[in-house]
Amino acid sequence: xxxxxxxxxxxxxxxxPLFGEKFTIQIFTKIMIMAILAMxxxxxxxxxxxxxxxxxxxxxAAAYAxxxxxxxxxxxxxxxxxxxxxxxxxALALVIGFFVVRTRGIYxxxxxxxxxxxxxxxxxxxxxxxxxxxxxxxxxxxxxIGEWQPFDLDNFVHVYxxxxxxxxxxxxxxxxMLRAPFGRVLIGIRVNEHRMRSLGYPTFRYKLACFxxxxxxxxxAGYLSAVQYGVVNPxxxxxxxxxxxxxxxxxxxxxxLVGPAIGAAIWMLLELxxxxxxxxxxVDFGKHWQLFMGAFVVLxxxxxxxxxxxxxxxxxxxxxxxx
Amino acid sequence: MDFYTFLxxxxxxxxxxxxxxxxxxxxxxxFGIMGIINVAHGSFYMIGAYLAWWLAAxxxxxxxxxxxxxxxxxxIGLALEALIIRRLYDRDHLYQVLLTYGLILVFEETRSLLWxxxxxxxxxxxxxxxxxxxTETLSYPVYRLWISAVCLLVAGxxxxxLQKTRLGMIIRAGSANREMVQALGINVQLVYRxxxxxxxxxAGLAGMIAAPVSAVFPGMGNxxxxxxxxxxxxxxxxxxxxxxxxxxxxxxxxxxxxVVHLEAGGVKLLPELSSxxxxxxxxxxxxxxxxxxxxxxx
Numbered sequence: 001x002x003x004x005x006x007x008x009x010x011x012x013x014x015x016x017p018l019f020g021e022k023f024t025i026q027i028f029t030k031i032m033i034m035a036i037l038a039m040x041x042x043x044x045x046x047x048x049x050x051x052x053x054x055x056x057x058x059x060x061a062a063a064y065a066x067x068x069x070x071x072x073x074x075x076x077x078x079x080x081x082x083x084x085x086x087x088x089x090x091a092l093a094l095v096i097g098f099f100v101v102r103t104r105g106i107y108x109x110x111x112x113x114x115x116x117x118x119x120x121x122x123x124x125x126x127x128x129x130x131x132x133x134x135x136x137x138x139x140x141x142x143x144x145i146g147e148w149q150p151f152d153l154d155n156f157v158h159v160y161x162x163x164x165x166x167x168x169x170x171x172x173x174x175x176x177m178l179r180a181p182f183g184r185v186l187i188g189i190r191v192n193e194h195r196m197r198s199l200g201y202p203t204f205r206y207k208l209a210c211f212x213x214x215x216x217x218x219x220x221a222g223y224l225s226a227v228q229y230g231v232v233n234p235x236x237x238x239x240x241x242x243x244x245x246x247x248x249x250x251x252x253x254x255x256x257l258v259g260p261a262i263g264a265a266i267w268m269l270l271e272l273x274x275x276x277x278x279x280x281x282x283v284d285f286g287k288h289w290q291l292f293m294g295a296f297v298v299l300x301x302x303x304x305x306x307x308x309x310x311x312x313x314x315x316x317x318x319x320x321x322x323x
Numbered sequence: 324m325d326f327y328t329f330l331x332x333x334x335x336x337x338x339x340x341x342x343x344x345x346x347x348x349x350x351x352x353x354f355g356i357m358g359i360i361n362v363a364h365g366s367f368y369m370i371g372a373y374l375a376w377w378l379a380a381x382x383x384x385x386x387x388x389x390x391x392x393x394x395x396x397x398x399i400g401l402a403l404e405a406l407i408i409r410r411l412y413d414r415d416h417l418y419q420v421l422l423t424y425g426l427i428l429v430f431e432e433t434r435s436l437l438w439x440x441x442x443x444x445x446x447x448x449x450x451x452x453x454x455x456x457x458t459e460t461l462s463y464p465v466y467r468l469w470i471s472a473v474c475l476l477v478a479g480x481x482x483x484x485l486q487k488t489r490l491g492m493i494i495r496a497g498s499a500n501r502e503m504v505q506a507l508g509i510n511v512q513l514v515y516r517x518x519x520x521x522x523x524x525x526a527g528l529a530g531m532i533a534a535p536v537s538a539v540f541p542g543m544g545n546x547x548x549x550x551x552x553x554x555x556x557x558x559x560x561x562x563x564x565x566x567x568x569x570x571x572x573x574x575x576x577x578x579x580x581x582v583v584h585l586e587a588g589g590v591k592l593l594p595e596l597s598s599x600x601x602x603x604x605x606x607x608x609x610x611x612x613x614x615x616x617x618x619x620x621x
Contacts, residue, residue: 294428
């Protein structure tokens, strides 16, 4: 049944641009980008048990990489800028991971946050790429192979399908990896790292590899986001996004790949509807939407420890017990 | 750098470090004793600063605003513990981080609704708005010395309470073995509540006394929080001694990092990059002792 649901929603996503308006298509593009990002975080959070509070750093890094790789008033090539930007994120994850993976528990949370904020302030305080205002990518990357151009990134429908393709590929990559012995070792590390080490697995290297892969996939999402909006700013590296990502993964259910994608959709739609709240009693609720988001986060963590997947599970159990 | 410039920077660094200690010691105590990581701790630094601005204007006196502000933050702390934090004791750190992150959003937006998003200033109280002349052109403000003195006094008081009093003994015992202390007939829940409220009040106090020398602005709490995390990673989670050492270290490194760049004008490094030195320090400590200088080895 689960497989049928995935196939059905995939078919719906493929058909959406045929019926949807421009606004809807762009929202779903954004949601799919966040889904890629949330899945990459779940590799750390749900499978390996590494609670990263700085995952946005790798998302923003690839976006900044594209901005810096794009020559002024000219287009970068998609075929070189895409792998280079993802490689930038992976390289950053390798450096940060080298330091953070040796810590555990609460230290890991604090250290990942601190390094991500370091990067945030690097771009916020200095003039490397537009400072706190961010930087515009004037011309989108061009995906030409010789004279043939398979897709045009200035066209929002093409961007949508490129993002959808990336989502499917990221999902397939992560799923294959997690079913391979490599993924089993990661799960083993989450359950009991000492045992894995005494079985002879170099857990440091496994965790570092996992951190780098998650960073690279986050880089894919960051690159796509920079392409979609043509603007990159320090907020893309900031801890508000990192925290939102953790919430997406928890809402959808940790330790699954479909869950975080659903969580991302719920979070983005909630954010969108809260932002469009009307004014009332002299207070602009839409402007102060984060008040409601904060209350939602507090209540969700108190009441839904297993996310919405937990509700589904409880319902299923009740159904079984009912008859 | 001549002697007086050096002296001024040294005093500034120590003052900044001691202020950091006030915020980070509460954070580290709450974790060490209650096992709670409170990401919203920095918000109370922000709330303290805004209270100092608001109350000082209300009462027309910084000296009345100070005790009222401390009492208010402590009350908020007590209420927060009773309503929400209490439910987090047995939860994973991940949920503690997320829930308290949600609180940050609530606090920031409430602040925005009540007091707006403008940058505010607080006047240095008249009794302390003097400067000690050092040379013909250089002088040092008395208010900054007063900040350092207050912080040292609070640190001394904290040491005395934790090490020399019955309450401190219970707190330390409670952090080592909660069930045992409870079995001896002591209300651990009450002790936790006191510790949490005290930690919050310390952050509020830091924000209040810092308000006259630094601007009062939205998001100031989050900036401090991140630096406090660095302090705790360096000093070791749960260690007050470590928090003191690391706070001073960070205060000095940050202050001198900025000046040295300005002095060495020929060097091609951007002065803004001086804020990176703090994180560099953290990276070095992580390689050397991942659990912090005074942290307990797992």
